[in-house]
């Protein structure tokens with residue numbers, strides 16, 4: 001095989017993206033955001049038609065191998081029959097990638113996001129205000145900002161869940177600008193590429209922990 005053919009074959013198969021997602025799994029596992037088999041990660045390989053590289057279902061996210069991924073199409077189906085079973089939550093990834101044009105989607109299961117999603121379920125969002133780290137979210141330029149991150153009731157019915165979220169996104173729901181937390185489940189966030197999506201996970205998980213610890217310490221929630 002010529003050098004050009006080798007490069008093209010490895011791009012099609014997403015080898016570099018597999019390694020990048022495996023590294024993210026190791027890092028998120030070490031941060032306790034992706035322990036056990038929790039979480040799933042995806043990156044867009046091709047846009048037209050959509051080809052998404054996503055973690056296979058039930059894999060240890062701290063120890064992903066090169067074959068622990070699946071290439072799926074826009075409907076969440078594996079593009080070839082010999083691949084492992086894609087994540088049970090694939091439809092959320094394909095919806096976000098196609099509807100928002102996200103280049104990567106990352107889902108984590110941190111303790112703080114899980115607890116806050118329960119605590120603020122009735123409000124329908126976690127409110128974050130006044131923290132410098134908000135500037136790590138795409139487009140936010142000052143700490144003098146209030147962001148509300150949606151809390152969505154958890155479900156095992158991914159088709160209904162992705163349709164519900166798709167509808168809210170079409171309506172321009174501002175609490176879905178950077179992501180959402182499935183109640184008692186975990187965070188979904190995304191970005192124009194893997195770097196931006198990873199940054200959003202790191203920033204949001206920091207902010208959730210800050211809000212959670214502030215409440216645990218009974219510190220006032222008002223910004224001065």
Ligand SMILES: CSCCC(=O)C(=O)COP(=O)(O)O
Pocket residue numbers: 036037038039040055056057058059086087088089107
């Ligand atoms: C113990 S994790 C439960 C399933 C889940 O929420 C998750 O994120 C992993 O599911 P997958 O099918 O992507 O392995």
Ligand SMILES: [Zn+2]
Pocket residue numbers: 038039040089107109185186
């Ligand atoms: Zn999950």
